[in-house]
Every structure is written in structure tokens, then in C-alpha cells.
Amino acid sequence: MPRRQGRSGGGDADELAELRERVISEAPEAGSNPLLTDAEEVEADGKVTFSRARRFSELPLSRRTLAGLARGKWEKMTDVQRATIGHALAGRDVLAAARTGSGKTLAFLVPLLELLWRERWSALDRLGGLVVSPTRELALQIFDVLRTLGQKHDLSAGLVIGGKDQQEEAARIAPMNILVATPGRLLHHIDQTAASRPLDASEATPGSLPPQADRLLDLGFKQTMAAILEELPRKRQTLLFSATQTRRVADLASLSLSEPQYISVHAASKTATPTRLQHHHMLIEPEQKLDVLWGFVRSHLQAKTICFLSSLHPAQVAFVHAAFSALRPGVSLLCLHGRQKQMKRLAVYTEFCAKKHAVLFATDVAARGLDFPTVQWVVQADAPEDVATYIHRTGRTARHTASGRALLLLSPSEKAFVDQLSAARIATQRLRPNKQQADAARAQAATAVGERADIKYTAQRALVSYVRSVKLQADKAVFDASSLPLQKLAESYGLAAAPRVRSLSGGGKAKEAAKN
CATH class of the missing domain: 3.40.50.300 (P-loop containing nucleotide triphosphate hydrolases)
Structure with a gap:
């Protein structure tokens, strides 16, 4: 994504005001699961909630994000996207479990871009969003989706997975608005570059988003993640996504999430894996x-x-x-x-x-x-x-x-x-x-x-x-x-x-x- 040279101009003001109002009026009730299939109802906390949106175009999203979705040919939302994006757009922390291959990447990247856009984030604000991936291959895959989705946003993004000289990598990521990183390499930059502050994770206010939380813990990153979380601001939004809900994921959630929305997308399904x-x-x-x-x-x-x-x-x-x-x-x-x-x-x-x-x-x-x-x-x-x-x-x-x-x-x-x-x-x-x-x-x-x-x-x-x-x-x-x-x-x-x-x-x- 191109690096931003300044804050949003007046051309976005009307759209921004309209979307902020829609996000508030259309947000699902806290504690509810807005997921519905075509003719079903989901009862949450004694109340029946209805999910009207089936397509991304029906959500309160900016023209910039919708253009990226169109470029990637993402039209219909998957279950996990329908269940979580509304809560995330409303600024709530989310702990979600959904089957593998269910579309979790867009479920956290769409809210990340929208939150930064609504905050009128620019290159002058430096780091605003952080995505933590357990493996290099997954980080690269997330980064590729981010480049397509965010092509119309005036934001810069960097990939931090190692394999390059640390000083060269630090210089390249310093001005980035969004970082996709593996835990060890990210913590290394936070620790080793503290004196010159080219990477200040404490500025990542709108969104800190580690996906595949279960895999992070399986690979032994619990202490690393705890150290990273200590460097993040207390006032932030965090989304944790995994394919399974385990006690270890809950432990990580207790350290990083504030009053989260717990959503298990396929908990009531007859099978724990896709029917196909x-x-x-x-x-x-x-x-x-x-x-x-x-x-x-x-x-x-x-x-x-x-x-x-x-x-x-x-x-x-x-x-x-x-x-x-x-x-x-x-x-x-x-x-x-x-x-x-x-x-x-x-x-x-x-x-x-x-x-x-x-x-x-x-x-x-x-x-x-x-x-x-x-x-x-x-x-x-x-x-x-x-x-x-x-x-x-x-x-x-x-x-x-x-x-x-x-x-x-x-x-x-x-x-x-x-x-x-x-x-x-x-x-x-x-x-x-x-x-x-x-x-x-x-x-x-x-x-x-x-x-x-x-x-x-x-x-x-x-x-x-x-x-x-x-x-x-x-x-x-x-x-x-x-x-x-x-x-x-x-x-x-x-x-x-x-x-x-x-x-x-x-x-x-x-x-x-x-x-x-």
C-alpha cells in the first residue's frame, strides 16, 4: 500500500460521518452472536438476533475497503466474517473460534483497515495496527491479502519475519502503519531497537490483532506473546482468532482482551469439520x-x-x-x-x-x-x-x-x-x-x-x-x-x-x- 503523506482530506468527511453513524446503529448487541444461515435464527442471552447482511457491500465499510474487496473478488461473507466483523467494527474485543479455511483472515483485516481509516490514520502516526502470525508462511499469506484489500488506503504496511539484516529491516519498518510479524522477530525488534525507537509498539492504539492464537501457544510462544502484550498500550482493541478454543487460548485472552465477545462459529454444528x-x-x-x-x-x-x-x-x-x-x-x-x-x-x-x-x-x-x-x-x-x-x-x-x-x-x-x-x-x-x-x-x-x-x-x-x-x-x-x-x-x-x-x-x- 502507498505511504500516506497526510491525514484524510475533506472529501472523505461526509462518508466518514455516515459510516460512523451506521456502525453505531447497526452494531450487534454486545454479547450476541449475529450469525444466521439463510432462514435460521440464533438465540443469544434469551434474545433472538437477526443478521441481515450477507455481502460485504451491505456493511458500513468505506469505499476504499470495498474497492479492495472487489479487487480480491470477495463478495459474500463467510460465517466467521458475519459473526465477528460487526462486533469488531463497533470497537469491541473479540475471541473467536472457527473452522480452518473459514475466512478468518478477512474477519480481522477488514476491521483493522476500517478502524485506522475512521481514526484518520496517516504515515505521520506511525504504527497503528499489528498482526501476529505463528509462522512465516502464514504471515506472508496474510500480508498478500492485506496488500490486495488495502490497495486504495493511504497506509503503509510491512512484513517482519526475519531473513534480512536487522538494521536494514528496522529502517524499512520504522514508518509503517501496519505490521504483519512473527512473534520472535517482532519482539527482537522491540527489544533491540528500544534506544532509537524505530519501532514503538506502544503507538498501536486502534488494533492489535494476533490470529491463530492456538498455534502461537502450541509453538511455545506464550512468553514471547506475553512480552509483546506488555509493550502494547492498555487502551487498544484486540481480536484473537483460532480454529479451536482451548484453555491455553483462554489464558492468552485473559491477558490481552477486555470484555471480549466470545464467538464459537461452528459450536452447534453437527460436525466439527466442514460438511464437504x-x-x-x-x-x-x-x-x-x-x-x-x-x-x-x-x-x-x-x-x-x-x-x-x-x-x-x-x-x-x-x-x-x-x-x-x-x-x-x-x-x-x-x-x-x-x-x-x-x-x-x-x-x-x-x-x-x-x-x-x-x-x-x-x-x-x-x-x-x-x-x-x-x-x-x-x-x-x-x-x-x-x-x-x-x-x-x-x-x-x-x-x-x-x-x-x-x-x-x-x-x-x-x-x-x-x-x-x-x-x-x-x-x-x-x-x-x-x-x-x-x-x-x-x-x-x-x-x-x-x-x-x-x-x-x-x-x-x-x-x-x-x-x-x-x-x-x-x-x-x-x-x-x-x-x-x-x-x-x-x-x-x-x-x-x-x-x-x-x-x-x-x-x-x-x-x-x-x-x-
Whole structure:
């Protein structure tokens, strides 16, 4: 967005006065949930409220924001947008939970731009709005939406995710009105540049807006977020958005929100995930996993698939990607994990988004917030740690109005997870592996491991990583590392012998030593 040279002129005065009046008169009652489907009523606090607006054009929004919405071809509002934007425009704090792919980004960016516009914000006012994202990829995605939405606003915006010289980055972001940032990099600038004050978060009065609050806490940013919140002004508006409402999100809300509007968009839905998402699971022995996964890839060459593996260490992702690439399945294979350098991660993300058919092997760095277009399948080759993680992973498909399918591979000892999904209003259909499709990949993998020392080393680390990830899971009703057949697992990875995993049945972290 172009940098503003001065405050709003008289040409906006009439529009500004009209919209301020409409925001007050049309605001939903505090404590209400204005969400309605086409012919339904929602009863909140004993009163029936009606949501008239279905399109952005029906809201009290400035011509500048409406022009950005038109440029992005955003016309109809999603449920989370209809439920929250009215409260946010009225200046209220919001704590909202909505399914993945439901349109949360516009739900906080539209009010942010409108609040700054109604305050007649300019470049002279410096920082006015802050968006905190848990991952670099999501921050970049939010920033791209912001550039489209705010193209007609005389405001400047910056992206703070690292990867550049700090002094150069500090100089570029100093005059920005809106910042989209990851927590660690943002706090680094706040702390390290305090003397010269090129970044003063205390000026961010109209809006401080951290999305994906649950993911921020999952990634261990609780202390970082608390430190950032201390630097923000006490008088501010805060919007917290997440796909799930958890105790940790509530704890963060208690620190940062004042009399918030609690809105759970899909709490009363029959399913916890989009109705267009079909759920499937298979019960297979652990040593069959790679065979089944290989069979799936070979039989879905015309699909776009994300396959999630253990996130304890990227070795699982690295090995499966390397081994399957060596086997040449006939479709593009990519991998994404947190230990890749920033530019590499962004390159992989961009390449996968651009491809019509591909398989992305990923850790949970790709599980939340990111919008991958036209993903038909989400395969979870390793069981997720809990139902919330399952929901976030499957949320990479069936986004917005699209349909999608999800496949979960479970060992017999992990069958209890199906009951947990059912209790969370997620019905999953059991599939049985097709023996003809699940061509035994282990013989070919053994050849690749034998011929390439790097793949052999990665296979050893991957196996140890997988066993440790199972051992360290908190839910012992689902995860039982002692039941894993290490030798059979090793053979399925193309290894002649299993790496040694010490203290497999004892307490504490497992210690491992890989043999030749």
C-alpha cells in the first residue's frame, strides 16, 4: 500500500460521518452472536438476533475497503466474517473460534483497515495496527491479502519475519502503519531497537490483532506473546482468532482482551469439520505404513495431496521424500519442515501452490493457517497428538466452498483415536488397504538405502525419530511405543537392522544410537 503523506482530506468527511453513524446503529448487541444461515435464527442471552447482511457491500465499510474487496473478488461473507466483523467494527474485543479455511483472515483485516481509516490514520502516526502470525508462511499469506484489500488506503504496511539484516529491516519498518510479524522477530525488534525507537509498539492504539492464537501457544510462544502484550498500550482493541478454543487460548485472552465477545462459529454444528470433508481411516500394522503410503501415491497421481508425518524431528519427512523420490512415482514430490531455511520454505510453499498435481510431505509447520489451493487429499501417515491437531491438518483441504478427503493411517494399538474423533463429532469411515495398490515399497527402498549412504543415514534417523515421537506422546491410551516391532519397522525402511533406541519402556526421553 502507498505511504500516506497526510491525514484524510475533506472529501472523505461526509462518508466518514455516515459510516460512523451506521456502525453505531447497526452494531450487534454486545454479547450476541449475529450469525444466521439463510432462514435460521440464533438465540443469544434469551434474545433472538437477526443478521441481515450477507455481502460485504451491505456493511458500513468505506469505499476504499470495498474497492479492495472487489479487487480480491470477495463478495459474500463467510460465517466467521458475519459473526465477528460487526462486533469488531463497533470497537469491541473479540475471541473467536472457527473452522480452518473459514475466512478468518478477512474477519480481522477488514476491521483493522476500517478502524485506522475512521481514526484518520496517516504515515505521520506511525504504527497503528499489528498482526501476529505463528509462522512465516502464514504471515506472508496474510500480508498478500492485506496488500490486495488495502490497495486504495493511504497506509503503509510491512512484513517482519526475519531473513534480512536487522538494521536494514528496522529502517524499512520504522514508518509503517501496519505490521504483519512473527512473534520472535517482532519482539527482537522491540527489544533491540528500544534506544532509537524505530519501532514503538506502544503507538498501536486502534488494533492489535494476533490470529491463530492456538498455534502461537502450541509453538511455545506464550512468553514471547506475553512480552509483546506488555509493550502494547492498555487502551487498544484486540481480536484473537483460532480454529479451536482451548484453555491455553483462554489464558492468552485473559491477558490481552477486555470484555471480549466470545464467538464459537461452528459450536452447534453437527460436525466439527466442514460438511464437504470426507474422513477415512485405515488400521494397518506399523511396518505396512510405507507400503500403503506408496500405494496411495501411485494410485493418486492426478491428485494434489498433503501427507503429514511426525513433527518431533524432520527426519521422517526427509526420509520419505528422499526414498519415494528415488523410486520415481510419476508425480512431483516436495517436502516442508521447520528446519528448512526461510527462503527454502517459501519456495516449496509457492511451488506446491502452483502445481496442479503434487504430493507435499510435511510436518505440522503446514498444518495451520496456510491456504493451499485445490488440495484434494490430506493423508496423516502418523497419528496426530490429539483431535485438535487432526482438525488443523485436515483443514488444508475442503477450504471455503471446495470439497476434500482425509485419510488417517493408524496401527491397531492406536484404534482408540477413532473413538476420540467420534466423541468430537467427526465420523470417519474405515477403509481397507488395496493389496494390489500397496505395492511392497520396501524392496525398492532397500535398494535405494543400499546404494546411497545419505538415504541410509536418513532412514536410521527417521526410524528413531518415529519411535521417540510415539514414546513422548502424552496420550498413552493411543500411543504405545513398547508395542512397536522395531525390526519389522527397520526392514520396511529398507534397513537390515534396527537402530538401537534406549530406555524405550522407561521414563524420560529416549536415547538412541544408530548402528551401521
